[in-house]
Amino acid sequence: MEKILVIGAARSGIAAAKILSERGAQVIISDSKPELDINLRGIEIKLGKQTDELLDGVDKIIVSPAVPIKIPLLKSAASKNIPIISEVELAYDLAKSPICAVTGTNGKTTTVTLLGLLLKEKFSRVGVGGNIGVPLSEVALEVGAGGCIAAEISSYQMEATKNFKPHISAILNVTPDHLKRHGSMEVYQLMKEKIFAQQTAEDFLILNFDDERTREMINRAACKVLYFSRQRELSEGAFIKNNRLVIKFNGTHELCTIDELGIKGGHNVENALAASLMAYLAGVEADKISNVLKSFQGVEHRIEFVREIGGVKYYNDSKATNTDSAIKALETFAGHIILIAGGDDKGTDLTEFLNLVKERVDYLILVGDAAARFKTCAVENGFAVEKILEAGYSMERAVALAKEISRPPQVVLLSPACASFDMYSDFEERGRDFKRIVHAL
Numbered sequence: 001m002e003k004i005l006v007i008g009a010a011r012s013g014i015a016a017a018k019i020l021s022e023r024g025a026q027v028i029i030s031d032s033k034p035e036l037d038i039n040l041r042g043i044e045i046k047l048g049k050q051t052d053e054l055l056d057g058v059d060k061i062i063v064s065p066a067v068p069i070k071i072p073l074l075k076s077a078a079s080k081n082i083p084i085i086s087e088v089e090l091a092y093d094l095a096k097s098p099i100c101a102v103t104g105t106n107g108k109t110t111t112v113t114l115l116g117l118l119l120k121e122k123f124s125r126v127g128v129g130g131n132i133g134v135p136l137s138e139v140a141l142e143v144g145a146g147g148c149i150a151a152e153i154s155s156y157q158m159e160a161t162k163n164f165k166p167h168i169s170a171i172l173n174v175t176p177d178h179l180k181r182h183g184s185m186e187v188y189q190l191m192k193e194k195i196f197a198q199q200t201a202e203d204f205l206i207l208n209f210d211d212e213r214t215r216e217m218i219n220r221a222a223c224k225v226l227y228f229s230r231q232r233e234l235s236e237g238a239f240i241k242n243n244r245l246v247i248k249f250n251g252t253h254e255l256c257t258i259d260e261l262g263i264k265g266g267h268n269v270e271n272a273l274a275a276s277l278m279a280y281l282a283g284v285e286a287d288k289i290s291n292v293l294k295s296f297q298g299v300e301h302r303i304e305f306v307r308e309i310g311g312v313k314y315y316n317d318s319k320a321t322n323t324d325s326a327i328k329a330l331e332t333f334a335g336h337i338i339l340i341a342g343g344d345d346k347g348t349d350l351t352e353f354l355n356l357v358k359e360r361v362d363y364l365i366l367v368g369d370a371a372a373r374f375k376t377c378a379v380e381n382g383f384a385v386e387k388i389l390e391a392g393y394s395m396e397r398a399v400a401l402a403k404e405i406s407r408p409p410q411v412v413l414l415s416p417a418c419a420s421f422d423m424y425s426d427f428e429e430r431g432r433d434f435k436r437i438v439h440a441l
Helices: 010-024 070-079 087-094 108-119 135-141 185-196 212-220 266-281 286-295 323-332 351-360 370-381 395-403 426-441
Strands: 003-007 026-031 046-048 060-063 085-086 101-104 126-129 146-153 166-169 204-208 224-229 235-243 242-250 254-257 305-311 312-316 336-341 361-366 388-391 412-413
Touching: 003 010, 010 026, 010 135, 026 323, 060 070, 060 087, 085 087, 087 126, 087 135, 101 108, 101 185, 101 266, 108 126, 108 146, 108 254, 108 266, 108 286, 126 135, 135 146, 166 185, 166 266, 185 212, 204 212, 204 266, 212 224, 212 426, 224 426, 235 266, 242 266, 242 286, 254 286, 266 286, 305 426, 312 426, 323 336, 323 351, 336 395, 351 361, 351 370, 361 370, 361 395, 361 412, 370 388, 395 412, 395 426, 412 426
Parallel strands: 003 026, 003 060, 026 046, 060 085, 101 146, 101 166, 126 146, 166 204, 204 224, 224 235, 312 412, 336 361, 336 412, 361 388
Antiparallel strands: 235 242, 242 254, 305 312
């Protein structure tokens, strides 16, 4: 009987442990947290300090995405030549249907959600999972054969992959993020590029032509590469022509106008181009792609309209966990923004973000650990100190301040440019709390 150690008892780790146990393996699941409310039948659970004793007799290790590959236990396992793979690699081994995988710093969730809807126009069995919240291994088993899988893949999930090979992959963009985990921008980009490392001539890679980092990745790809662009017309790929989304590959196919898109903003034009091209390559007809593009209204926590109060609209963009994503949100509005920002500070450069804040934001309301640095940098960048308000660690206070100072045509936008872990368990909890407070006003 194969003995498998699963490290990390969050959603992905628990899913992997259950699947492997059901398939006859002896499974141990370990988490460094000393207390967790989990009870898995037939699976040994070990919590707290992770020592080398956990490795005794282990044939393979599955590592959850939240667990860095550099922790001492995994270094010790590598020295003992114990195979270490990620949960998405397990999913790839289990999958009997092709995988369409999307990565990038921003736009992944919107693109993958849209891609899943598009694939349903051709396949009767479609699964959507990965970093989007549903463990990919669960999705792979549920879809089985004869379907298609849309996967959101993060840089964390790629650290322990070796053979993961989607049939169609896409890298939407690469901007500074998760540098505390990966150590450098170069390593972070390398993790993104692993998504196409095993692809061959029968596979497709979709790249953002407008992003310099992704554009030159063609030089390291062994598969067929197509670009998408909203800035120029391409000889093949997906692009904008006469304000219309166009796919040019084995013919030219006009989809819909930018104005007809159900999701708004330049970044969402890019997401729609990428998802449409992936779906087309997977066999979805152009007219069906067009219909879905017009009806899709976006995902929760991404520039999500919440409510209008006294002529002021409130938007939840809790998914903006980095400055680049927050910039895209700010660009969606012409100006007169009351911005709620801050949280668990990633320490990234704020210059470009604050330049746009100075241009489009009327008042800046700051919360969480990042508030002090954001305030200092904003003032140094020329933003008026009297237009900066601090709400401590209270979303209630932040929303109350926004309501007190807002007047039409201003909008109130939660777009934190930070992670959420100083105040919430994840960005979803933060977004739900913001919406709860706004609905209670």
